[in-house]
Amino acid sequence: MNKKILYAIIILTLIISLFGIRGRFMVEQSNKNVELAFDYNSLSDMREEYNNQALTLDDLKEYGVNSIAISPLNIKNLIREGKVVKLEKSEITKRILLSDNEEAFWQEFPEHEKSAFLIFQEQNNFYNNLKAYQKELDLEFKEVNGKNIVFFPYWKEDFLKIDVGFEKGLIEEINDKGFNVVFRFENNDINDLNYKLLEGINEETTVVFSGQEILGFPDNIEKTTELIQEKNNTFGFIEAIIAVQKGEDKLAANLDYDIVRVHSITQDEMNIYSQTKIVNRYMRAIRERNIRFLYLRPIIKENKDFAAAKSINKEYIQSLNNELVSAGYNIKRAEPFKQFSNNSIFLIFSALGSLVGGILLLIELFKIREDLIKYILTVIGIIGIFMTYYILDITIFRAGLALGSSIVFPSLAIITQLLKRNSKKSILNYFKAALITIAGAGYVVTALADISYLTKINQFRGVKLAFLMPLLIVTFYYFMEYIVREKNTTIKQKFNEILEINLKVKHLVILAIVALAGIYYILRTGNFPILDIPAIEEKFRVLLEEILYVRPRFKEFLIGHPTFIVALYFFKNIKNNYSLFFLSLLAVIGQLNIINSFAHIHTPLLISLLRTVHGLWIGLLLGLAAVLVIRYLINLTQNQRVN
DSSP: OOHHHHHHHHHHHHHHHHHHHHHHHHHHHHHHEEEEEEEEEGGGHHHHTTTOOOHHHHHHHHHHHEEEEEOEEEHHHHHHTTTEEEEEEEEHHHHHOOOOOOTTTGGGOOOOOTTTTEEESSHHHHHHHGGGGHHHHTTTEEEEEEEEEEESOOOOOGGGEEEEOOOOHHHHHHTTTTTTEEEEEOOOOOOOOHHHHHHHHHOOOOOEEEBBBOOOTTTTTHHHHHHHHHOOOOOEEEOOOTTOOOOOOHHHHHHTTEEEEEOOOHHHHHHHHHHHHHHHHHHHHHHHHHEEEEEEEEOOTTTTTTTHHHHHHHHHHHHHHHHHHHHHOEEEEOOOOOOOOOOOOHHHHHHHHHHHHHHHHHHHHTTOHHHHHHHHHHHHHHHHHHHHHHOOOOOHHHHHHHHHHHHHOOOOOOOOIIIISSSSSOOOHHHHHHHHHHHHHHHHHHOOOHHHHTTTSSSOHHHHHHHHHHHHHHHHHHHIIIIITTTTTOHHHHHHHHHHHOOOHHHHHHHHHHHHHHHHHHHSSSSSOSSOOOOOHHHHHHHHHHSSOOOOHIIIIIIHHHHHHHHHHHHHHHTTTTTHHHHHHHHHHHHHHHHHHHHHSSSHHHHHHHHHHHHHHHHHHHHHHHHHHHHHHHHHHHHHOOO
């Protein structure tokens, strides 16, 4: 079985597979609505800071905001806004001492040291909504002397946080000014009122839950699902990098991923960030992660007066609005991405292509020359593909296909284009390796072409394994090719020799450095890297985005790709020592990051492609520059020795 035939099969299956991602591409390109929703509650923080002054709805409308997010008022809000009066036993005692009025309303209720009253002027929606807590809190409702009383036999300060409903007048004002209303709910121990409020909100509005849990978590998410679907409302799914809400994945799946993903910046961050950084962060979320709902808050600066603060907020919101429009987006209510999932035929062809890549990798690793073995591997692989497709869950099949492709093709690229001893080395090998890896990326994209991945509810879970396995495979190939076969020995004999080596302190230092670098490398990979980005790197990222629109990955253009070029150029000089091995490990990192870019399915395809192209050409230039510097240093050293 000729290798050229196997590569031709990869090209053919890749072309067929790529037709399967057309649906995803069309879905991404058709959704251009971006919603700018301003958090109404945060305006109270502005009033506290600026002597009861804050942005108005008219201001926000002028700046370009198109939605207002509101939360239910709680008892504390009602008291602060003068919509209700609270009296506790100690306050009543003072009034009794100052008055002999025995007809006071509290005479109608039993006395208790821990009791309290809420006094309403009328039986409004807040008064009536409190009846949802009547049974659990043993509340008593009476009209006494023209006053509407809610009696709490045992008052707790936590009751100040009890939600009592939305302010109808505010909703009407928001609607009258042409805003969309975004409703927020928090999961409570008693959710009867929340469900009543959710049932009563407008049709075709967006719901964004607050707190650490989805309304109804853990046992009543189905009820939340039902109420959202009845009114054709949209679930605003907060990005995991902002906050992980328990139950959000289940609710999204219940709603068939008919959701909009939300990006927000916390109030503390808003207060310390510059306007430029805020706008860049929001634009990055739109451009690179397919976010379509931006949750806005005001910038509050302690050292500014209100006029200056108002100007700052106007600048950042209008700047964001202008950049979105310039980039081709519409400031309208966010819409969920349309449903799509590629056909089974594309998954099968992707699996066949990945299988052929795996066979090519095995041929290189074990120097398989017998056609019979190649045919047996092919038949076993095909049977395995169809068995796993029809036996396993489709999600598992997709994940397995993506993982296999992300391991096989970067390994194959480095082994065939860099480490292989009998092949000629030129700059062409650099581009061939990239094409091999991009072919694997094509299979990954096809495997994960489904709305659940585009919305990031499902994610490529094997990132760390995909980063680690090619390093091990390349290590194994180097060991077999340059240590075992080169020295005409056996694996057992070579292992025994290695175990007998007398290690020096310098060897231990080198091993420690390599181990630390490896640990750092693993901790910085994945969907949720454990280590934070250094400040200097963050500044460099922003600079690259300003110049190139999309930032290439550092591990590609600063490490992997330049190292590949250096290893190619000096291959003859380093092939007989361990320098080639260490350079090949660094080179594979560049290939792995190409795959990783495309494995982020929530990132638009064109962005991943542009990022890869930037990484390749910048990495090539840096690699060539590194070659010139190394050659100069070598010549300088040789001249000094001669002299």
